[in-house]
Amino acid sequence: MNWLWSNLDLVGELMLTHLALSVPAIILSFVISVPIGWIAHRYRWSRGVLLSLCGLLYAIPSLALLIALPIVTGQRTTSPINLVIALTLYGIAVIVRTAADAFDAVEPDVRQSATAIGYSAAGRFWGVELPLAGPVLLSGLRVVIVSTVSLATIGAVIGVQSLGSLFTDGLQRGIQAEIITGIVATMVLAIGLDWASVAIGRMLMPWWRPSAAERRRTLDRVERVDAA
Amino acid sequence: MNLLLDGIAWILDPANWTGVGSIPERIAQHLAISATVLVISALIALPIGTLVGHTGRGKELVVTVSGGLRALPTLGLLTLLALWLGIGLQAPIIALVVLALPPLLAGAYSGLESVDRRTVDAARAMGMREGQIIGKVEVPLGMPIIVGGIRSATLQIIATATLAAYIADDGLGRFIFAGLKTRDYAEMLGGSILVILLALAIDGLFAIIQRLVVPAGVRATRTRELRSRPPRPRAVVGRPITEGNPE
Numbered sequence: 306m307n308w309l310w311s312n313l314d315l316v317g318e319l320m321l322t323h324l325a326l327s328v329p330a331i332i333l334s335f336v337i338s339v340p341i342g343w344i345a346h347r348y349r350w351s352r353g354v355l356l357s358l359c360g361l362l363y364a365i366p367s368l369a370l371l372i373a374l375p376i377v378t379g380q381r382t383t384s385p386i387n388l389v390i391a392l393t394l395y396g397i398a399v400i401v402r403t404a405a406d407a408f409d410a411v412e413p414d415v416r417q418s419a420t421a422i423g424y425s426a427a428g429r430f431w432g433v434e435l436p437l438a439g440p441v442l443l444s445g446l447r448v449v450i451v452s453t454v455s456l457a458t459i460g461a462v463i464g465v466q467s468l469g470s471l472f473t474d475g476l477q478r479g480i481q482a483e484i485i486t487g488i489v490a491t492m493v494l495a496i497g498l499d500w501a502s503v504a505i506g507r508m509l510m511p512w513w514r515p516s517a518a519e520r521r522r523t524l525d526r527v528e529r530v531d532a533a
Numbered sequence: 534m535n536l537l538l539d540g541i542a543w544i545l546d547p548a549n550w551t552g553v554g555s556i557p558e559r560i561a562q563h564l565a566i567s568a569t570v571l572v573i574s575a576l577i578a579l580p581i582g583t584l585v586g587h588t589g590r591g592k593e594l595v596v597t598v599s600g601g602l603r604a605l606p607t608l609g610l611l612t613l614l615a616l617w618l619g620i621g622l623q624a625p626i627i628a629l630v631v632l633a634l635p636p637l638l639a640g641a642y643s644g645l646e647s648v649d650r651r652t653v654d655a656a657r658a659m660g661m662r663e664g665q666i667i668g669k670v671e672v673p674l675g676m677p678i679i680v681g682g683i684r685s686a687t688l689q690i691i692a693t694a695t696l697a698a699y700i701a702d703d704g705l706g707r708f709i710f711a712g713l714k715t716r717d718y719a720e721m722l723g724g725s726i727l728v729i730l731l732a733l734a735i736d737g738l739f740a741i742i743q744r745l746v747v748p749a750g751v752r753a754t755r756t757r758e759l760r761s762r763p764p765r766p767r768a769v770v771g772r773p774i775t776e777g778n779p780e
Contacts, residue, residue, distance in 0.1 A: 360736075361733065361736070363688075364688050364732050364733055364736040365692075365729050365732060365733070366691060366692030366693075366695050366728050366729065366732050367692060368692070368695045368696060368706065368709060368725070368728075369692075369695060369709070369724075369725035369726070369728040369729045369732075370725075370729070372709060372721050372722060372724075372725040373540075373722060373725045373726065373729065375536070376536050376537045376540075376722070382718075382721075451600075451603055451604045452603065454604075455603070455604055455605065455606045455607070456606075458606040458607075458608045458609060459607070459608055459696070461608065462608065462696065462699055462710075463713060468606075469606070469608050469609075471609075472606070472608045472609045472611075472612040472613075473608075473612065475612060475616070476612040476615055476616060479616060481613070481616055481617075484609060484612050484613045484616065485613065487606070487609050488605065488606060488609035488610070488613065491604075491606045491609065492604050492605065492606075495604045496604070
């Protein structure tokens with residue numbers, strides 16, 4: 306505990322750095338995957354290709370990706386941008402499948418009714434399909450939030466500052482409290498962002514009342530992402 | 534592009550293929566660690582997951598525990614265990630087992646849960662004992678999903694076994710950390726490429742296994758229609774004529 310009190314500002318600073326790494330990656334991966342998921346839903350031929358690509362991406366070990374990515378991006382291995390790109394790629398790999406499922410789950414009758422009352426294709430997407438797919442999209446986003454925040458710590462072993470630095474530093478100097486602080490801080494951050502995403506979801510989708518059953522389904526989805 | 538060529542040149546360099554810490558030796562170590570961890574964690578997780586999936590009891594608990602484990606940062610667990618247990622293989626193996634549990638549990642119970650309850654009831658009505666229902670009905674039918682869980686656990690293990698080299702002098706990750714120390718990007722990249730290839734090869738292998746474990750009876754009745762229902766019922770529903778070619 307003493308270690309924590311005397312290093313409170315270091316932990317705070319690293320939490321902010323960690324947020325600066327993970328939040329852009331989470332937002333980027335969400336924004337990029339929703340259209341890809343919609344394409345996978347809309348054009349059947351693309352579904353297999355897109356989802357397999359995402360599966361392959363997900364199979365690539367993170368540390369190896371961090372080191373191999375600079376070949377493509379031209380960034381240095383140790384640059385935060387490199388880490389953000391890697392985290393974004395993993396996020397995309399997770400959300401695209403969920404996004405495709407989310408759009409699939411919109412009732413065809415509803416879609417046709419929207420067309421019948423005069424929605425254009427774009428208007429239908431923004432006004433009908435996206436809001437109805439919202440809850441499932443959110444469940445995918447929550448999976449990504451937790452995994453991204455936890456994954457961002459890996460960067461520490463190759464020298465990208467984050468809460469993971471507490472692990473590498475704690476190991477080198479043999480300070481157990483430092484590592485435990487890092488673990489707790491990472492989990493607090495993940496849970497906090499998860500709550501924030503649910504709060505934003507409630508705000509944007511006021512009709513959405515996650516019942517106990519639905520919450521359980523969200524958890525199921527998490528498991529299915531795992532098993533897929 | 535030169536960087537990539539350097540990395541490939543490093544892999545192809547004959548000097549890296551012989552002696553202590555050669556590429557084949559590291560790959561063998563990597564696979565040995567991964568296999569050990571997979572066996573240990575499967576022995577723990579698969580029976581529990583099967584029981585939970587069969588009885589439906591304790592699901593909430595399993596979901597909560599595996600959700601919590603997911604938020605646990607790998608590197609944190611690894612370094613903490615290394616501090617407690619010292620440098621060596623013990624810490625990485627325990628950390629990897631802990632990380633492999635959630636996908637294995639999830640695969641096992643969602644595999645059993647995916648089986649149609651009516652099928653299970655029918656099996657029970659025919660007089661099968663609970664053990665027989667699990668072994669002859671639920672496990673075979675849920676096998677593709679169970680293997681899916683094993684697949685993602687294995688990928689997770691292989692990926693994290695790379696990190697194990699941070700603690701122990703073992704596995705392909707050694708190249709990455711050695712290269713990092715000497716600022717030898719070719720070695721780091723070569724090691725990374727090897728890890729990526731290994732992971733993709735194992736993933737491909739599991740993709741094939743996942744197809745093979747579908748019971749013959751299920752495969753025979755399964756239509757090739759994998760997409761969702763058409764938006765409206767079609768007026769004419771027929772099977773395509775294959776002109777005597779069995780499909």
